[in-house]
Amino acid sequence: MAKKKWWRIIVAMQCKECGKTNYHTSLNKTITQKLELKKYCKQDKKKTTHVSREKLK
Ligand SMILES: [Zn+2]
Numbered sequence: 146m147a148k149k150k151w152w153r154i155i156v157a158m159q160c161k162e163c164g165k166t167n168y169h170t171s172l173n174k175t176i177t178q179k180l181e182l183k184k185y186c187k188q189d190k191k192k193t194t195h196v197s198r199e200k201l202k
Contacts, residue, residue: 158195160186168195 158168158180165188172180180197 154199156180156197156199158182158184159198160184160188161194161196162186163188163193166198170197172197 152174184195
């Protein structure tokens with residue numbers, strides 16, 4: 146098995162408006178700063194700012 150093992154963390158993208166977690170993404174561990182993305186929120190039915198929240202496991 147030649148699987149590359151990068152140290153990756155799974156982060157949850159949480160909507161700033163309603164606090165709902167809508168997306169999950171994996172990041173390189175070296176990126177520690179908070180990530181902010183404009184994503185579509187199903188709850189709000191519009192594009193809102195989503196912030197990354199580190200998820201354990
Ligand atoms: Zn929302």
